[in-house]
Amino acid sequence: MGTSVKVSNLRITAGPATLVDRVDFEIEPGKVLALIGESGSGKTTTALALMGYARHGCEISGDIRVGHHDVLRLLPGEQRRLRGREITYIAQSAAASFNPSRTIMDQVVEPALIHRLMDRDAAEAKAVALFRELALPDPESIGERYPHQVSGGQLQRLMAAMALITDPDLVILDEPTTALDVTTQVEVLRVFRRAVQERRTTAVYVSHDLAVVAQVADHILVLRDGKMRELGDTDQILYQPVDDYTRCLLAAAKPAERPGAPVDPDKSPLLLEVRDLSAGYGALDAHGQPATKILEGVDLKLYRGQAIGVIGESGSGKTTLARAIAGLVAPCRGSIAFNGHPLKPTVAQRSREELRRIQIVFQMADTALNPARTIEDILARPLQFFHGLRGEAQRARIRQLLDLVRLPSGVAQRLPGGLSGGQKQRVNLARALAADPELILCDEITSALDTVVGAAILDLMAELRKELGVSYLFISHDLHTVRAICDEIVVMQHGRKVTQVAHDDYERGPHHPYFTLLARSVPELRRGWIDEVDLHIEGARAAQGVRSAA
Template identity: 75%
Template sequence: MGAHVQVSALRIEAGAKGAEQTIVHDLSFSIAPGEVLALIGESGSGKTTTALAMMAYARSGCRIASGSVRIGDTEVLALDEAGQRALRGRRVAYIAQSAAASFNPSRSIMDQVVEPALIHATATRSDAEAKAVALFRELALPNPDTIGSRYPHQVSGGQLQRLMAAMALITDPELVILDEPTTALDVTTQIEVLRAFRRVVRERRTTAVYVSHDLAVVAQMADHILVLRDGQKRELGATSQILAAPSHDYTQKLLAAARPKVRQSSACVAATAQTPLLEVRQLSAGYGPCDRQGQPKVLILEDINLTLYRGQAIGVIGESGSGKTTLARAIAGLLSPCRGELLLQGQPLPPTLQQRTKEELRRVQIVFQMADTALNPSQTIERILARPLQFYRGLSGEALQRRIRELLDLVKLPMAVAGRLPGGLSGGQKQRVNFARALAAEPDLILCDEITSALDTVVGAAVLDLIAELRRDLGLSYLFISHDLHTVRSVCDEIVVMQHGRKLAQVARADYERGPHHPYYELLARSVPELRQGWLDEQAAAA
């Protein structure tokens, strides 16, 4: 049974002494034993900072300035270092967003799952291993008796996320903190993990804090929702009340951003007699050395055909490993196909960057999923945008500065960001800079690879609106890659469905709501959480 949790007047500050900035403002809330409280809000709202403070932990550069956190009869913030070590992993457990980054690749899964029980002496090795196997069964993991002997790289992302939950639960903690635990998963994997998490939390009556920006997910998991913005409480209420009748205008904004929206563009064109902008013919690609027949060691894509016209947006959907990103990399010239050909406006497009002319490079640009790794952290935004303008357009001086201002204006960023480094920008701002860099080349085609998957709901919706607006104003064409069918439907004229490196189907906008479609398309459609309570139960009943 979980503990009663009481947080009172919690204040967290960042910055040097004398120049502190408050990032969580006198926050108060309580959680009844066995209930789940969701913390929601945009990036920078203080969700994770608040959750970590419940373990008496503050990230580098931050400090818990004042307030109270009580778990049962324990005042957490009054504990010394030894008391904090005894608390963390025993009475309070934390499930991080990225399980892959949290496991040691050199140790077996079982060694790592039982470690908290051995550190806190809650069980012997043999008892801990038996308990771990029981948890593997509870969490619906395959081969529960033997999966512990594997290493992290030998299981899928969804399985690793559930294994992390087993590690958190093995000491029977009173409070479990789940920090965006399904954000990095594709939709079909996410639904499996959500079912497992919710079943275990319900059956064990564990008190839980669920940190997320995804209201549809929160609707399935939480009893109550606390809405945060700029480190302040905007609204707190039962999940049913928040979803049906939110009182704060910011909560209303979050709900509006989370609901599916069609971003139709007048630039949309039908397949006519005009020459296609891009043709992909019988494209196959993979990784590793090729054999004598030119077959790579690992074949990822097989015989992909695709036609995209100027002004069109085509979505490519599928689970992780379906070949979506490999297709984008092959079109961008980052990966040389082993078979097939690419045509750009009827002319052969060389397979690699090194073989393409400057003009061919300019016309096809790619925007990557993670803006953090796509932008040079040591270069200012001005320098990042100046480089393609100098390379493709030969701009300098006032003409260069004017175009940088125009690009920032196009992506709705203030000129003040030009002098900043990427680390000084939010996730949404960095993704807009990513877009501005692609636009600097004045391309015909932009390849968008999961560009909103790492963004919160409001920021992601704003980026999608920007894509539709630029398409309408500039006549851009997009190949939009995602695992989220609702996102793809909102911006694309057609959807290509991929699985195991093959194209299974292609669905036009007019047929989105008409069926029947390919069973895999229907599975993806069913797996996107809906913004209402009870949806997950309905899926479990139908499974």
């Protein structure tokens, strides 16, 4: 059963900086509170404080009561006994949280064994029951696998099993579906909600996505810059928000459409043509086929000035398509032509001019930027390589690039670690623009960003398209995102292109069943949506014979 939570005057500081400032809230037993806000708003920091935990160098003050525990007054050993037993945590990235060298069962039963709640046999039996409760495939044997042998959606649910095996009173869910594609997200969200409701567990759900928390939360606390902006029940926050910032979040959750003027194929030259493209990973066999085939016979045309979206579930081949066009993955069959000229299969074989014309912006801004180099150094590299710029000409162009992506010139002297996620992604975009490309391949560039920052990036890209005439191939699993910026949508499934839909035809039908499935899987900003959508999704899956990606 759940427990009560009461937080009073919570402050979390890191030296002179205040990360969370005078936050107060209560949660009744068995209820779910959502913490909502942009990156850096203090959501995760507040949630972790419920366990008496703060990052190195931070201090927590105030009053936190979880059931009969005065958390901040407990000794360190008592806090450790609380964590993983009465309070558990489900992280955003299950893939980064599991140990790749140990079986799933070893890791799921570990909390029960550490806290000496039961013996190994009893713990394994309880784990299998949880696997079944969480709708995992092969519940009797999935525990024998290693983390890399299951999908992202399955791994996220296995982390939930690890969190629930001790029958906790409070569960903290930290962006648990953000890294999942839309169809998997619906299934995992539904399973999480049912597990919490049936167990009457008190829960804190951390997210930047109001449409997601609308399906699970009883109350919502809106945070910005570590301060409370609004606290209320879910219906009040969704339909009668009081604070201007809450209204801003609600507006960002409904992305405005930003497509440019329609491109007439009869008048605009063909920029990119992909024909019968197949590609994969691993050693080639005697027939020149890779060990793991990802793409199979893909055809695609993109005209100058167009923005084309590519959507599909995880594993559908979206990113492999972008990497093949960029020359990072060599096709095993088919051809890629740019401006009417065939492209060599790999980066190493392409000319400097061919490299300049096609640039790629990756999903994870953190890993795409060298943490030891200043932003000026990072932007200088393509300017030197492609254009031979040095000295004042180079510095002037860097200032122009930063201005193009709406960053102040002072950013040039900073390291990536001193920038927010949205700022880092703008730097990645500026680096691509430094080459003066004709085509930018955008690989899930807003999926790791909160809704407000993601919407700002989409606005920026639409403006750059108008100003510079650059074309985009926009990879995403989110139909709303590509709909906001793209003229057409290519739908991928199991490595194949199954359909292509023009922007003006989005609302018209009938569409391919898989396109319909993806469209219906994007959470709507209203309570009860997830209950209504279940049958539609299952029906679409049955009609299409789609194997669950979760």
